[in-house]
Amino acid sequence: MNSNIVIAVLVSAIGFGTPLVLAGLGELLAERSGVLNLGVEGMMLMGAVTAFFVSQKTHGPTALVLLLAVLASMVAGSAMALIHAVLSITIRVNQIVSGLAVTIFAGIIGLSSYLGQVWNIGGVAGHHQFNGIDLFGLQNLPIVGPIIFSEDAFVYASWVLVLAVLYYLYRTRPGLYLRAVGENPAAADAMGINVTAYRYVHTLIGGALAGLGGAYFTLALAPIWTDGLTAGFGWIAIALVIFAFWRPDLLVLGAYLFGIFSALGPTLETRGITVLPSEFYSALPFLMTVIALAAASTSWANRRVGTPASLGIPYTREEG
């Protein structure tokens, strides 16, 4: 295979992988606190639609507009997460059902589509978008130049975020407490950690990051709004957390691997290479997710998995 194609796939893989990194990190933090959030797809769509709305309807310097759009997407995502948090943490509705309800509420035939129509922003190209930055002037280096040193600010921010989450989880006291809440909420509670507060905060951060992942679609990847444009990326992000064994470093690798699967079809198609039907390439990330999930549940992997022990179980002090 031509090396140009390999580079093109890798460049595109970073693009498709970035929303997975963001939403995946958010889901990872929520699950580490013991809250399974199946609303990611809906939260991403809400982030995507509000970010695009703000970027279309505010006037000002591009950097400021984009910053506002990014913040709006995080607010929208965490607003959806707040619904999930109230239902599953306070009222103790089953987390699976509650998360699915959020995705249906906000999803492709729900609120994100409604707002897209009420705000009248569908089908037009965006006025503002994130563009590649020539980082350290290294853009023209062979191979790594186009892949690493000419990304947009969003991508660089996601890399910083990965390091921040790694540091937070393994090197700070709140990170330690977070892991304690996820593993054994009763013991954490006895230590004086506020379990409910930890779960709320991390579910909301998870929603904000999912919203951010959605915003990447409408502000950087392809600045246009169509119903359901995240096309299952939210679900892949949830799966990534599982086969990254709840570790941020593995999650990033997984996200870019799935970025490659997603990038393969479009890249080959634009170059007129049609060995396999386009539907095969479209289905590839989903097929690979099933295979990866199966592989992650074999007995070899089971000995290494770090599933938070209290994942999916509501915590209550007052009942046994």
Add this chain to the structure above:
Amino acid sequence: MTGPLHIERRLDTPKWLKVAVPFASILLAAIIVAILLAATGHNPFSTYHQMYSASVTADGALTSTFVYATPMLFTGLCAAFAFRMRTWNIGGEGQLYMGAVGASAVGLVLGDWPRPLLIIAMVIGGALAGMLWACIPALLRAYLRTNEILTSLMLNYVAGFFMYYLIYDSSSYWRDLTTPGASVFPTGKTLVANASWPGITIGTFTLPMGFILGVGLAVGLLVLIRSTRYGFEMRVMGDSPQAANYSGIRTKRKILSVMAISGGVAGIAGSSQIGDFGHVLDPRGLQQAQYGYTGIVVAALALYNPLAVVLVSLLIGGLTSAGFALEGPSFPTGLVGTMEGIILFTVLGGEILARYRIGLRHRAVTPASAGANFGTEVAP
């Protein structure tokens, strides 16, 4: 826990509360939706009135409600049955697609069979296809303990692309390659007239055969869950997989069979889409309808009771039908899912709250009264 509220489980929920809570929940949902409508510049009262008319009283409105309710009845049963055992089959959407592929294949191959036999074969064809598709996540769940929520969901996308491939990107058996227009706008082959399912027509109202079949299935599944050893074992597994294991229930087989039945029911939704309504495999139409995901809403609102699924499918079917009839500037498409979501939130929340007693924290038992109780207990 901190916070001023004090939540404790009721020992038993009073009967009036069990009836009142769902109604209060739906009323609350209606109020929230009205606020959303008003906030986005629509008149909630006229919108509600239009919706009622468009789903019940207008010409052909009731027939249309049943058209949308029929697939939701099947996918609702699919989700309700599996969820009852806490086996989370989110794959109703893809199982419906595969059912439609299977049933249309049967309808095309066996087109010269006598009508009753052909219809039965189509039902079975769809059910088998849905079952086989559900067996992928089921086998992974049973033997590798792979999370079935995500695998069944991923396979929805795969089934969708497979359907597109059959009609838009290949010379498959399903695709119409002879009609002149079909080379410009790819479509599936239309089934013979014999393959269309009969409905019951009363005046202007038509009851689709699929709906009757679905009601029969609902009764069957209710009996299976409530009154058989199979259903008892399902409920034990749902409550405690460990207890089920110790008591000798063959849990792997149970997961497989429950998922297969669940997938089969969703597959029949696909059969009904072909036999009752479409008579042709239409990937785009099936995918836009999102019946599989709506089935999850139906099941959750019915609290996983198969008979309640019948009623709720009519409610959501009516909502969807009104949505399509009113679609336009005053009724954007996304409103239907938004309403479904809000109803879900209030009903789910209400259902749990009905099982708990909520009070302010300062009303908790004081040490003095606890002592008094203790005193009376030890008295001779």
